[in-house]
Amino acid sequence: MRVTATAPGRVNLIGDHTDYTGGLVLPMAIDLRTVVTVERTGDVVHLTSSHETEPAVVALGVEEPADVRPAWARYVAGVVAMLQPATGAVGTVSGDLPVGAGLSSSAALEVAVALALGFDGTPVELARLCQAAEQRASGVPCGIMDQLAIASGVAGHALLIDCGTETVSSVPLPPEAAVSVVDTGPRALASSAYAERRAQCEAAEEVIGPLRDADEATVTAIADPLLRRRARHVVTENARVRAAAEALRVGDLATAGAAMVASHASLRDDFDVSTPALDEVVERVRTLPGVHGARLTGGGFGGSVVILAERGAAVPGRRVMAAGAATVSTSP
Numbered sequence: 001m002r003v004t005a006t007a008p009g010r011v012n013l014i015g016d017h018t019d020y021t022g023g024l025v026l027p028m029a030i031d032l033r034t035v036v037t038v039e040r041t042g043d044v045v046h047l048t049s050s051h052e053t054e055p056a057v058v059a060l061g062v063e064e065p066a067d068v069r070p071a072w073a074r075y076v077a078g079v080v081a082m083l084q085p086a087t088g089a090v091g092t093v094s095g096d097l098p099v100g101a102g103l104s105s106s107a108a109l110e111v112a113v114a115l116a117l118g119f120d121g122t123p124v125e126l127a128r129l130c131q132a133a134e135q136r137a138s139g140v141p142c143g144i145m146d147q148l149a150i151a152s153g154v155a156g157h158a159l160l161i162d163c164g165t166e167t168v169s170s171v172p173l174p175p176e177a178a179v180s181v182v183d184t185g186p187r188a189l190a191s192s193a194y195a196e197r198r199a200q201c202e203a204a205e206e207v208i209g210p211l212r213d214a215d216e217a218t219v220t221a222i223a224d225p226l227l228r229r230r231a232r233h234v235v236t237e238n239a240r241v242r243a244a245a246e247a248l249r250v251g252d253l254a255t256a257g258a259a260m261v262a263s264h265a266s267l268r269d270d271f272d273v274s275t276p277a278l279d280e281v282v283e284r285v286r287t288l289p290g291v292h293g294a295r296l297t298g299g300g301f302g303g304s305v306v307i308l309a310e311r312g313a314a315v316p317g318r319r320v321m322a323a324g325a326a327t328v329s330t331s332p
């Protein structure tokens with residue numbers, strides 16, 4: 001029996017560094033995919049990848065995914081450690097989702113591997129398992145956005161996700177909207193700085209309680225200026241996600257785009273996760289004819305800019321379409 005699992009990448013339209021405080025995000029699954037094809041057999045998971053020179057060879061009893069080599073095999077190992085399948089697999093990883101461009105190639109790999117190895121459950125359960133796999137593989141205390149967007153994508157729709165309740169509602173993208181991504185290069189310092197930002201949010205919550213329930217007035221009660229800025233980003237970002245989702249629902253691209261531009265400024269000035277290259281692309285594209293908004297997308301420190309424009313507008317980068325969720329099929 002041959003099992004083929006396909007998982008899309010994701011781009012986040014708005015709502016970054018909110019998921020791990022139970023906040024709101026508005027990503028979409030995209031039409032660039034990772035494909036894992038296997039035969040279920042043996043007692044190791046052996047995968048070769050069209051993106052990598054060395055194979056991933058992971059024992060079913062793997063206990064420390066972060067120690068596995070080569071580096072890409074850690075994500076496979078993370079899934080194996082969480083899923084604990086009874087049978088191994090031999091197969092391949094392929095697909096057109098670029099690795100390292102900030103489009104969640106690691107989360108797509110995790111979701112595709114989990115499905116190929118026989119994961120059976122709801123999209124939220126799949127996302128939770130793969131989030132834990134990512135954390136064990138990379139040591140980064142990531143939130144659930146990437147894996148949940150990939151597990152629950154809806155073609156033609158963005159996904160308004162409440163990361164506190166783990167509920168997903170699909171928001172139709174207006175037919176005149178075009179979403180593009182511009183890769184600004186590899187991410188630097190991303191993992192240590194990510195953990196530091198998350199810890200700062202937790203420190204702010206020690207003072208004012210859950211950020212998901214806070215408003216801008218509450219944030220002023222935080223004495224430490226750095227923690228106050230971090231908290232202000234999260235609180236205002238949640239409000240912008242709500243506003244952008246509402247604007248998209250009524251076809252108001254200008255309002256959604258303005259929220260994206262404000263999001264970039266907040267990620268740059270209050271959350272300190274932008275780079276000169278990301279700022280430069282955002283500044284350059286946001287005033288182009290037909291562009292409604294642009295911002296860094298994902299964790300920051302490099303990676304991609306997402307652009308919301310009118311269909312047909314001349315924008316740099318690669319156009320992406322909102323795609324459906326990860327799937328799995330078997331054939332003899």
Ligand code: GLA
Pocket residue numbers: 015016017018019020142143144145146298299300
């Ligand atoms: C990375 C993480 C996500 C999320 C974003 C920032 O992509 O994996 O969980 O925290 O950064 O929004």
